[in-house]
Amino acid sequence: MTSGDLTRRNLLRTGGVLAAGATINLLPEVAFAAPSTDAAGATGTTEQTKTVTGTFTPSIADWYYLPVQVPRGVNQIDVVYSYDKPAVPAGTRGNACDIGMFGPEGHQLGNERGFRGWSGGFRDRFSISASEATPGYLAGPITPGTWHVILGPYTVAPQGLNYQVTITLHFGPQGKPFKPNPAPLTAPARQRGKSWYRGDAHLHTVHSDGRRTPPELVAAARAAGLDFMVSTDHNTSSSALQWGDHATDDLLILNGEEVTTRSGHWPAIGLPAGKWIDWRYRAGDPSDFRRFTEQVHKVGGLVTAAHPFANCFGCSYEFAYEIADLVEIWNGPWTDEDQQAVNHWDGLLRAGQFIPAIGNSDAHNPEQTVALPHTVVYADNLRREALLAGLKAGRSWLAESSAVNLSFTASADGRTAGIGERLKAEIGTPVTVEVAVSGVPGTTVTILDQLGKEYTETVPETGSATIRWTTYPRYSRWVRVEVRRASGGPNTTVPNAMVAMTNPIFLGQD
Template sequence: MSTGDISRRSALWGGGAVAAGAAMAMLPGVAFAAPGPGGGPVTKTVTGTFTPDIPDWYYLPVDVPRGVSRVDVVYSYDRPQVPGGVRGNACDIGMFGPEGHQLGNERGFRGWSGGFRDRFSISASEATPGYLPGPITPGRWHVILGPYTVAPQGLRYRVDITLTFGPPGPAFRPDPAPETAPARQRGASWYRGDSHLHTVHSDGKRTPAELVAAARAAKLDFIVSTEHNTPSASLQWGGHATDDLLILNGEEVTTRSGHWPAIGLPAGKWIDWRYRASDPVQFRRFVDQVHRHGGLVTAAHPFANCFGCTYEYAYELADLVEVWNGPWTEEDQAAVIHWDGLLRGGRWIPAIGDSDAHTPDHTVGLPHTVVRADGLARKDLLAGLKAGHSWLAESADVSLEFTVTDGTRTAGIGERLPAGTGTPVTVKAVVGGVPGTTVTFLDQLGPEHTETVPASGTATVTWTTYPRYSRWVRAEVRRPSGGPKTTVPNAMVAMTNPIFLGQERFPRADS
C-alpha cells in the first residue's frame, strides 16, 4: 500500500485539540481482519514520501481487530547524499493506542523510540524498551512518524505493521524503584546527584544495571532517569535498584524547540512533547502538569549545537537551568554567561549540572549537582534544588564550602544575608581536591577576587565586600589547562549558586 507524496498541502489538520501545539497530519490508514483458523501473523506495508515542506508529526492509523496478542512495527527511510551544510533525512517513530493520540492524552501513549530504533514490539507481557507493555485493545491505533529533518530530495519511508494473533499472555507488572536508599541516608546533609541520564530505554547504550553501576562508581547519592519522551524505564527500575543509590524518575521532554527534562515525576507518568516554543500556551500547560505531579522543569543544554536541542522556551517557567552538560565546552560557557545575565537582570533560576551520559564513553557524574536537602528523598532533594541550595562539581573528588558572614550572621548557598548596605561582609570558600585551579568570587559586576589553589589542591579563600556594592556573590573554580575529556581552556571544575546580600529580595532568593 502506498500513500504517495505527502506535503503540507495534503491532509493537514487545522485547529482542534489534536492539532494544538504543532502541525500534524493524518496518513491513509490500514485495516486488519482477524485471520481464519490456523492463520499466522499478518503484515501490511505502507510507503510514501515526505517533502521538505511538511508538519512535525504524521499519524498512520492501524485498525486492530480482536484477538491480537502482539504488534510489531518495522520502519525504514532513505538517506540520500546532501551537500555540506544541508540537513539530511532523519525520522522518529512511536505509537499510540486506541484510547487516543490527542495532545496530552496519557492513556493513549504506548511508546517512543525517536530515531534510535528501526523496530519495536508491544504485547501484554513485554515491550521493546521505550514502549509500554499492556493489553492489545481492539480499535484504531496510530503509528506516529516525526520527520525530524528532510533532505531537499525528500524522505521516502516504509512502515511494516505485523499483527500476531493468540492468547494475550500474563499481564506486565510494574516494578518501580524504591523511594529510599538507606545506605546513603544521612538526614539533613549535602547529596550528590546526576539528574540527566539515558539508558537503552531511549537513545542510550547502557542498560539500567550498567547505569546504576556507573553511578555508584561515581560516588553519587542519587540519579534521575530522563529518557527521551517516554516513562518506560520508570516501570522497571526496581529490578536494578541498590540500597546505596536513590533512583528518581523523569523524562527528557524532547521537542522541536529544545529539551526540558521533567525531573522527580511519579513512576509511569508521561509528559507530552508535540509542540513548539511558538505555542507558549501548550508549554505552560505541560510545565503546570509537571508541577502538579511534584516535579521540576529543567532548561537543558540551552546552547547545544544541534537542531531541536537549543532551549527556545521561556526561562521564567523553568525551575532550573542546566548550565553545564557533560565535559566542559564553549556551549557550557555560553550557558553560564546567559544564566549570569539573567541573574544580573534580577531573575534567578538556580543552576544545575548533569552529565547527560548516553554511552559507556560518557562519564556519569561529569558533572553533577551537590544539593543541601533535609534527607535523601524525592521531595527533599527537589526542594533543595528549587531553592538553589546547590553547587556543581566535575567529580566526587571535588569538595567546596561557600558562605558569607557579617560577623554575627552567616548565610550559605541559595540564602540571603540581610546585612546593612555599609556592613562589611566576609566571603569565604573552602575547596579541596582541585589542584591546578583558581578560585574566583563574582558579583553582578563580574569577577571580583581570584586566588590560585596550591599544588595540594586545598585552599581557603576570603574576600570582603559590602551589600552596597555586591547584590550577590557566587564562586567558580576553574582549571586553566582544561579538564576531564575536554581541551577547552579555563574549564569549570566547580561553581555555586549565589548567596544574596542586603535587603533586596530576588525572585526565589528566600525560598
C-alpha cells in the first residue's frame, strides 16, 4: 500500500483538513477487516499486517496522521517504521522523522484522552496492549475505531524522505489491565522542614530518548546527593505512571514533561501523575503556547524555558519569556551556550523582568552526570507545592555538585534578606552583602548588580571563604553572586566556567 508523494499542494487530495489556526494533515487510511468467526464465536485470525510507504518533500508540514481502522477483537497494536537517510552536503540537514500514536478518542490539538504515546526518533517500533506498552506509550484497552499513527518529519533532506510504516494487529482477549503506580508524595528520610533542598528538574529515561532505566536514574540521583528530582521525558507522561515501582524514602520524585516543540523545549515540572501537555505548535502560534502553559499552571506546575541557546534545530527557546516561570540558564557541563543564556537572563533582569534562574543536568545517558548542575531551593518542606513555590519565588541558587555550598544575604538597619527576597531600605542606607562558600577551591567569587561586576575575591585553596561588600540601594537595585573557575575544571574545557550562582536579592523600597 502506498501513500504517494506529499506536498502542501496535494494535502487536500489526500484528506488534509486545513482550518484557521490549525492544520490536520491526513495520509490515506489503512483499513483492516474484522476477522471471521465460527458458529461458536471463535476467530481463526490471530494477526493482520499492512505496510504503507510514501515520500515527504522538504516543503511539508510538521505533523502527518496515518489513520488506522482497528476492528473489534484486537488486543495489541504493533508499529514498525523506517526511512531513508541519503547523503547530504555539509551544512545541509538530513532526514529525521518522529513517531507516536493517538487512539480513537481523537488526535485534535490538546486531546489528552486520545494520546497513547510518543517516542520521537528514538525507537523504530512500539507496541500497545491493555497490559503493557513500549516505554513512552500508554498501556490500555485496544478499542475499535480510527487510531492515528503520527509522523513528524523533523528535518527533510533535499532528496526527500522516503518512509515505510508497518502496522500489525493482534486478535484475542484483552489482557489484564495495567495498574498505574505513581511516585509517593513524600520522601520522609530527606524531610527537614524549612530548609535548602537540592534537586535536578530536567532528567530523561528510556521512556523518551534517555538510556537510563527509571531505577538507574533513581540510583544516580541518590548518589549525587539530591533531595528531589523531576522526570521530564519528551512529550509523554508514561514514566509518571510507574515511578512508584522504583521510589525510595530518601528521594522525592516529581513528575514532568519536556514539552518538545519545533520552536524550542519547555519542561513542565510538578505535574500530577499522568498529566500530558501537547506540543504540536510553534512560536508563531502564541495562543496555543499560552493555552498549554495555562494548563500547566492550572494543575499547579511550573513552566521552564529550557536551554534557550541550544544549537540544534527546534532546541533553542523561541517563545515568550514572560509566560515562563523559570529560565534554565545552565544545562549540563558549562558551555558557551550557557554563557549566552546567562547574558540574556541578566539583560531581562536589568530591564526589570525577573524570571528566576534554574540549573539542570538534562542527563540522558550514563555518561552524563546527574546533578551537573542542579538547583538548591529554600522551601517550607520537601513536598511538591513547597518546592515549586520556592523555585517560582527565586529562592534558589545553582551548583555544579553537592560538594558546593553557598549562603548569600544582604543586611541593613538590623534587617536581613536572602536569595529571592527584597531588603527594604532607603536609598542612602548602607547595605552589607555577605557571601559564604565552601567546597570551591580554585575559584573566584564575584558580586554583581545591574551595572555588572562590582566586587571579586579569590577563594583560597581550602575552598572556603566569606566575602563582604557594602553598597547602597541608590546604586544597586539588586545584587547576585557568581562563583567561577578560570581553568574550566574537570567537567568542561570552557574557561571561566560557572561553579555556582544565585538568583538576586532586591534592594530598595520596591
